[in-house]
Amino acid sequence: MPSNSNSSPSSSSSDNDDRNPNSNPDPSPNPKPNVKPVSIDQSLDAIENQLASISMSSRSPTATVDDEEEVGEEEGQPVEQLKITNGSLSEEIGEEGVTDSIEDEHIASSSMAESSGVIKESPPFVWRNNLEAHEVERPLSPSSSGYAGEMGSTSGGDEIIDDDEDGNEIREVGNDGVLGSHEQRISGKRHRDEDDASVSWRKRKKHFFILSHSGKPIYSRYGDEHKLAGFSATLQAIISFVENGRDRVKLVRAGKHQVVFLVKGPIYLVCISCTEEPYESLRGQLELLYGQMILILTKSVNRCFEKNPKFDMTSLLGGTDAVFSSLIHSFSWNPATFLHAYSCLPLAYATRQAAGAILHDIAGSGILFALLMCKHKVISLVGAQKASLHPDDILLLSNFIMSSESFRTSESFSPICLPRFNPMAFLYAYVHYFDMDTYLVLLTTSSDAFYHLKDSRIRIESVLLKSNVLSEVQRSLVDGGMHIEDLPVDPISRAGTVSSHLGQPRAATDFPGRLGDAFVGIGGPAGLWHFIYRSISLDQYVSSEFSSPINSLKQQKRLYRAYQRLYASMHDGNGPHKTQFRRDENYVLLCWVTQDFELYAAFDPLADKALAIKVCNRVCQWVKDVENEIFLLGASPFSW
Amino acid sequence: MGLKSENGASEAIKLCVFDLRRGQTEGQELDKILFFYPADLPLSAQLSVIGLSEGLITFTRIFSPEAPCEVIEAEVHSHVFYEAEPDIWMVMVVEKDKESEAIWRIDALRKVLEEVHSLFVMFHGSIRTLVDKEPTGGLVRTHLYYFIMDFLSAFEKRSPLEYCCWDFSIGKKLQLPNFRESLKERGTIQMLTVGREAAIEVQSLVRVLESCAGNTQCYSLTMFQDLLVSSNLSPIDAVRLFTYAVLRLTPLALSSGVSSWSSSRKGNTACNTSAGAVLANSGLVVDQYYNSPDASALGSRSYPVVRPLQHAKWSKGKDGFLVTDIWGADVNNLVCTSPTIWLNQTEEKMYLLAYQHRGLTMMLLIPVSSVNGEQGIAMVKQQILENASLKMFKVEEKLSRGWGGENAYHVSGYRYLLMDGDRYISRASPPGKVTTLTKESLIAFCKLREEVDSEKSRAKWDNSGCEKDLELSIRAKNNAWLIARLTRGKELYMVLEKANETLLYASDAVEKFSERYCNGVFSLD
Structure with missing residues (x-):
């Protein structure tokens, strides 16, 4: 029966309240961000401070988006670009580059710099002491911000979207083949008033916790971390109890609930869920959550724990709630989270070529990776020689950028770490939005490359405008991707007539209502409802648009979960298996894994087996016919 | 992963039974433990298994009050939970090893716990009843100890040269149902398919058999080899009795019992083994108990324990009835006390009469309340011999003629x-x-x-x-x-x-x- 009967009137009403932007919990900073144990040397304090500044603390509610965006200079206006001075501090940071970003010496010096009161003059990379304290005291002005791209700052104007688990649905259907794609609207923490004593908290369908090995809470999806200290200590006790028996706890199952544990050095991650997702999926989600944390802090944070096991990390992640919320939300709509592949925005081959060519031109000149993205989909990406970008890094990076409101409003330059690329080091990301959905990310190892990257961006922008790439992107957003209704009856007969949109003549105006639930497709042949095709060599996947009867968000999420289970079942540790046919009360699911691709298809539960197999073959042929448009070819991140 | 336990074979499996209503105060935690295998595991280690189990039961109740902890999966071990009776938990800890055969299906392991508990209840009644009967816990511990140890011996990995004894603590490795038994389901009955004619004959035989007990409401279960032919028991009771029969009563069980067990162990240990001596190595819990002031009276009685799962205790008598001294015997050791079991459905205590002719085993259950002790049983037996034995011979002949042997239900290619x-x-x-x-x-x-x-x-x-x-x-x-x-x-x-x-x-x-x-x-x- 329906696996997503998760809606309860009470919880949805409370979520409605939360949608009020003003209910965004007061992100008041930790009053005592850096408690310094006497025994710890100064450099460690400096690390804490540095990490605190890296993580960007929460802002006072008076902060506006503009306030948060711009960096730096006393005279800086909100729209002014950040200016990098050649201060010795930024030099040092730059030199560290890829190898290691949190070096004690430079931290020490930075803390000295700060204590000597250079804050206001400091260059964009201001490693300030006691960031929060300062923030609270001073009225925010454009110059008060430490650096650009305040990570995960929660601005008051964000619409809070319902989380996916407590009976609410994803707000909108994306027209791009994935479940509602407005994750960027998700704001920070919800239900902060709850703790483990609250009935509502206990009934949440999916909890995520990050804690330190000493049991200190670092992050909790619901409730205030500090109020959950006792609960966090319990989790730590369970983990260490099992460790004492020379073992490592992975999973506890109780009725519909699963408690999944992941230990990453001094960081413990725990998920408590009754969402019926397989263990492997939940574990993968914890891995991504950890990756997201590394993206913000790098793995060097471990050293803080080496020096002080009781180190309190919450302050380092202050203000990043939105990033984690949005990632957790994506676990219930974005197939990339379990497929470990990325998806591309469908575009005419020539258009994507044009975008790729200009990225290619600028890449190499100190740029490690250049990505042109539309929401979570790749338009084009280019890496410097031999550098490769893992799909999980793309996922985490785009989640980080889209969930941080500050990136949206003007160009930013911000340190980030790509956990699969090098978990120990910061890279520097230049981010610029060309429009609401389309943004450019240029990654470099050099901390003072801002102006260079800005120039590159200007070059890219002019080419994109000239070659109409940006308008084509908008057009693709409206048109969507592969519609199962368009599945060619006979692939060969139309081979020569590939028209403008994925093999089928289609005007954007055909489906004016596609953005909402209103769009009703007629379904595909033989009861085909939906499919996902993953190209193994390209590390990319394409997912068909939703069609009747997978109209409602609830149905889409249920299908997503079914795919997730199918994926886990096919890759069960002994596999991958070759074929799977599964019929239950909701669907017929067919999965076909070869060396080249994986196909996941959903049919009407009454679908005829033989016909369904034929249709799957046609889908594969169709994908191959239009692969020029739906995939980024010849630019596989692993094939450089 | 470098997490392998160092203690080798004897640590590969742990099995415990504990009562969450006991040992509530600090320092009294040992009192919770009703059974622990291996008994020679240090008490601290035993307590840590119980502690983790109890901790996780409490923890999971926060989120899942109606269904607390079922399993803990760790890198090296799986902990399988089964709440046998309210607040009485059985936990089995097995070591995983991908390289060897130690790949388990959790539900199959839980079925082992369910099976040992359901058999225990069939012979001794519920654990809670025993706990309540004798609050110091000596009675229930003694019963559980013998019963579960006898049960576990079925899982012992035997080498042909090895004479088995039921002391598991000496480096014997238990072999639990692993992935190789995925095409089996514990706790189910396997049926013999019989033709229409044979079925009618079986039914008429069953009627005759039941009439031998007079007018009392009795039950029967008829088996051919290890397969069920007919029964009028409730499904749960039928499964329990069937399981027991396959373990100890069928011709196959009888013959394997004799061959693999040292005859020297065939003394009448059922009633007179000192529970204290045996349990001494299960540690302080028992010691504590025996040192307590009022233990002497009970201790001298040493808790008469019936051990229905003891090996090689059943044999076929000259008259065709299966006999055992498990339930004791009179002074001259000539007449054994008749076995009794509890029915789940009627909660009635029943005498168990088993008659065997070649492949055919017929079990008759007669309410204890309606029979005049051993005398009454002897009369029923006499009736059966007079009225039913000939019919049984015929039925057996018919069934064995129609039976295809152990591969009877093989379907080629499947x-x-x-x-x-x-x-x-x-x-x-x-x-x-x-x-x-x-x-x-x-x-x-x-x-x-x-x-x-x-x-x-x-x-x-x-x-x-x-x-x-x-x-x-x-x-x-x-x-x-x-x-x-x-x-x-x-x-x-x-x-x-x-x-x-x-x-x-x-x-x-x-x-x-x-x-x-x-x-x-x-x-x-």
């Missing part, structure tokens, strides 16, 4: 398991045929069953009463087809190694099987 969950009945490919499957197929199939298990339990929590309908066919990496079909409470599992590669071919094979052997239950159209 390796299957067929289950009727409502009636606790299953049929499977003979074990000898299942062994022809490759390890890869069996491990992958074990995984598939785990997946189906979780689907089933999910369906159970989601919508009570609505049975899961599922069709699942996987072509594994090694090209074997792994198939599961669930419909209307019936389940069909298959491993097809020599099947064609197309899905349609595999479906067709299932269809044919369903039509031919399952009355089309699993056919789709």
